[in-house]
Amino acid sequence: MFRLNRLTDYAVVVMAQMSHSGAPVRTAPQIAEDTGVPLPTVAKLMNGLAREGLVESHRGALGGYSLARAAERITVSEIIQALEGPIALTACVDGAAGHCESQSLCPMRGNWDKVNQAIRGALEGVTLADMAVGFHLPPRFSPAPAAPHRSTGVGGDATGGAVSAGRP
Numbered sequence: 001m002f003r004l005n006r007l008t009d010y011a012v013v014v015m016a017q018m019s020h021s022g023a024p025v026r027t028a029p030q031i032a033e034d035t036g037v038p039l040p041t042v043a044k045l046m047n048g049l050a051r052e053g054l055v056e057s058h059r060g061a062l063g064g065y066s067l068a069r070a071a072e073r074i075t076v077s078e079i080i081q082a083l084e085g086p087i088a089l090t091a092c093v094d095g096a097a098g099h100c101e102s103q104s105l106c107p108m109r110g111n112w113d114k115v116n117q118a119i120r121g122a123l124e125g126v127t128l129a130d131m132a133v134g135f136h137l138p139p140r141f142s143p144a145p146a147a148p149h150r151s152t153g154v155g156g157d158a159t160g161g162a163v164s165a166g167r168p
Contacts (some may be wrong), residue, residue: 008035008083011045015054015079016132019071027064052082071132077123087123088116135139 017035018026028046032039046065049055054074055065067074080087090112 004080005084007041007045008080010035010041011049011079011108012076012128012131013037014042014045014164015049015067015071015074015128016135018065018067019053019132020129020135025062025066027123029047030064048083049079054078054082067128071129072127074128075124076126076128076131077120079128080123087120088112089119090116092168 013035014031014037017031021034023030026034028042029039031037031046032042035042037045046055050057050065054068056068057064058064066149077087
């Protein structure tokens with residue numbers, strides 16, 4: 001299965017939130033609070049995204065991070081490549097040599113390049129602005145309200161209520 005890692009997923013969430021925040025510069029703690037992504041993860045993402053030129057770091061008392069360019073000009077492909085490296089389904093792509101001991105005998109040699117180019121093309125055609133359309137943080141990203149601590153009884157939850165599916 002072709003799957004992006006969690007950091008890449010979080011990067012899209014964080015960058016989409018930044019594009020909708022209305023504030024030109026956001027601190028890592030503000031971004032973490034607004035998205036529910038843990039602060040150490042946000043800090044790691046911001047460092048990597050800044051290194052790759054997708055966000056800019058601003059120093060000083062009013063410092064923080066901003067998108068390096070408009071969301072319409074940042075592609076999903078760029079975000080993936082910033083965090084995961086080149087987009088490829090197999091190691092034997094784009095003329096790469098030395099990644100496979102069967103390279104000289106492989107009947108698929110060079111053919112995976114077509115698939116990888118199609119995937120890259122599709123991801124280059126989707127922008128951060130496209131991903132942020134209708135952007136809202138689902139409840140799992142919103143901090144849960146603090147509830148008073150009660151001991152649980154048998155069959156109860158932390159608030160003292162009965163546990164059952166479909167009941168508030």
